[in-house]
Amino acid sequence: MGATRLVLADMCKTYRRAFTLGPISLTVTEGVTCLVGPNGAGKSTLFRLAAGVDRPTSGSVRLETDDAGQGLGYLPQEPQLPGSATCEEFLHYVAWLQRIPRQRRSEAVELVLDQVGLSDRRSSRIRELSGGMRRRLGIGHALVHGPALVLLDEPTVGLDPKQRIGLRQTVGQVSQNRIVLVATHLVEDVRGLADRVIVLNEGAVVYDGDVPGLERLAEPDAAGDTDLERAIAGLMGDSE
Ligand SMILES: Nc1ncnc2c1ncn2[C@@H]1O[C@H](COP(=O)(O)OP(=O)(O)OP(=O)(O)O)[C@@H](O)[C@H]1O
Numbered sequence: 001m002g003a004t005r006l007v008l009a010d011m012c013k014t015y016r017r018a019f020t021l022g023p024i025s026l027t028v029t030e031g032v033t034c035l036v037g038p039n040g041a042g043k044s045t046l047f048r049l050a051a052g053v054d055r056p057t058s059g060s061v062r063l064e065t066d067d068a069g070q071g072l073g074y075l076p077q078e079p080q081l082p083g084s085a086t087c088e089e090f091l092h093y094v095a096w097l098q099r100i101p102r103q104r105r106s107e108a109v110e111l112v113l114d115q116v117g118l119s120d121r122r123s124s125r126i127r128e129l130s131g132g133m134r135r136r137l138g139i140g141h142a143l144v145h146g147p148a149l150v151l152l153d154e155p156t157v158g159l160d161p162k163q164r165i166g167l168r169q170t171v172g173q174v175s176q177n178r179i180v181l182v183a184t185h186l187v188e189d190v191r192g193l194a195d196r197v198i199v200l201n202e203g204a205v206v207y208d209g210d211v212p213g214l215e216r217l218a219e220p221d222a223a224g225d226t227d228l229e230r231a232i233a234g235l236m237g238d239s240e
Contacts, residue, residue: 019040087129109144
């Protein structure tokens, strides 16, 4: 897979003058970028724009990739998975939905089962899986067609600490050679996952950089358990 970039150029999205996201100009490259911000900051709006299901009011959003037809993968916050299907059956069905030719479907399913660490659970019914495995299968669902851009909405919510660690490892592995955008409220996800962090507050980008750079913004005597938490809370201003 070649170099992929998501390019936002002077992009604005306004909802009936009540809320404006932007203007934002930035380029997201391969790896994991975490999108952090309080409720209403504009994370879902940015996801919709990145996915192309919504259009900016002004400026542009472009996915540039060398690979034709790679498209998009999306893990919603509450993925609906058919409990009585096995992992393998479900992924085969997704591969069919994604119009992967019949002769390539088994190979695509094998690859994804391996990527999300479910090869040995291929014959398990989905309702028998743990919450963490189900979430990994949800990521698998987003990956079957080999998308250049993957959007994960709160992927670790509701998981126990061990499951969260497993899921972060999976996300890290699948982010090679593609852009993974993760919307999250969880500071631990940012530390464990992010190559890059974009903090949004009231529709504006208030930080864009790496985790150590964000930690350095922490006010030593501010409330919070870690520098990362103090830094993010500090960027939220009075809105929290
Ligand atoms: N279709 C819409 N029409 C009008 N306003 C909208 C629409 N979608 C979102 N908004 C408003 O835009 C703002 C940003 O919403 P958005 O859902 O992007 O925030 P968020 O950061 O994803 O929040 P959360 O963490 O709660 O999901 C909110 O004030 C919301 O009410």
